[in-house]
Amino acid sequence: MRGERRPLSRAPAQRPFRIVGRSVEGPGKVRLRLAGDTGGTPGTAAARSVPGQYWVLPAHGGARIPVVDVTPAGNGSGEDASLIEVLTLWVPCGPPVGAVGERLEVRGPLGKGWNLERVTGKDVLVIAWDGGLPLTRPVIERAGGGRVRVWAGGTAPGSGGGSPWPELANATIEADGLPDMAAAARTAAFDPARSAALLAGPLPMARSAAAVLVERGMPASSIQVAVHSMLRCASGTCGRCRISTPYGSLRACHDGPVLPYDRLAGTGERQPPAGGGEE
C-alpha cells in the first residue's frame, strides 16, 4: 500500500558496549572501536555480523545512527572476542558522535549483508564510489580464493583509495579516479563464468555499472550492490531508503543494505516485497 511505513520486525535486543577507540575518517565518517561492556565484568563475545550488515547507535537528541561493521579479519576473536570496529554511515549535526569511555546501547546486527557464497572461489571485481570501498573489505578478507581487482573513485577527498589494502596480497588496484562506476564496468576484463562483482556506491551509478556488466555477459546473480548510503532512520519508518524494482519497492534498511542485482533488476527469483508496499 502506498505510504505504508512498517517498523523493522524481529529487531535484535540492545546490548551494552563501551567506546575504546575513535578516529575521524572524513565527513560523516567516524570509526569507533567498541568493546562489550557488562558493567565491570568482562564483555561477552560480540555477535558477529555478516559483512555488510549494519548496527544502530544512539546519539544526542534521540538520533539513531546506522554504522557498518568494519572489524578487520583476526580482530573480534580470541582475547578480542568482545571487540568490534564500526564506521558511521552519517552523523547528525551537533556535538561529535562518541567519546572514548562512553557506554552505548547498541542494536544489531541488522539487515542483509554480502552473500559470501556468491563470491567464494571467484575472481572478484570491486567497483566502489566515495565511501563504498571500506564496505567491501570485510567480504574480501573472509571470502578468500580468487583474484580481487579494485576500481575506486569519487568526489570525496581520498575516495580513490590509492592502495587501500596493501596487506591483502590478492587485491590489486586497477584504477582510481574513475569518472563513474560504469567506466570500470566497461573496461574491466573478466571471465563471466568465473567472476563476481561487488558494487558499492550511489544506487543509480551502481545500477548503471551492473547493467553494463550484464550486457558484457556477467550473470545478474553474480553481482551484488551495497546501498548503505541510503540508510537514514535505520528503523524502517522514514521511507527514505525505498528502492523501486520491477517486483515492487524494497527498503534498503530491511531488504538490504546489500542487494543481489538480479533482485534489483527483476530477473531473479521473485520474493515478497517486504519493503513496504508499492510506489
Ligand code: FES
Ligand atoms: S525506512 Fe528509514 S532507513 Fe529505511
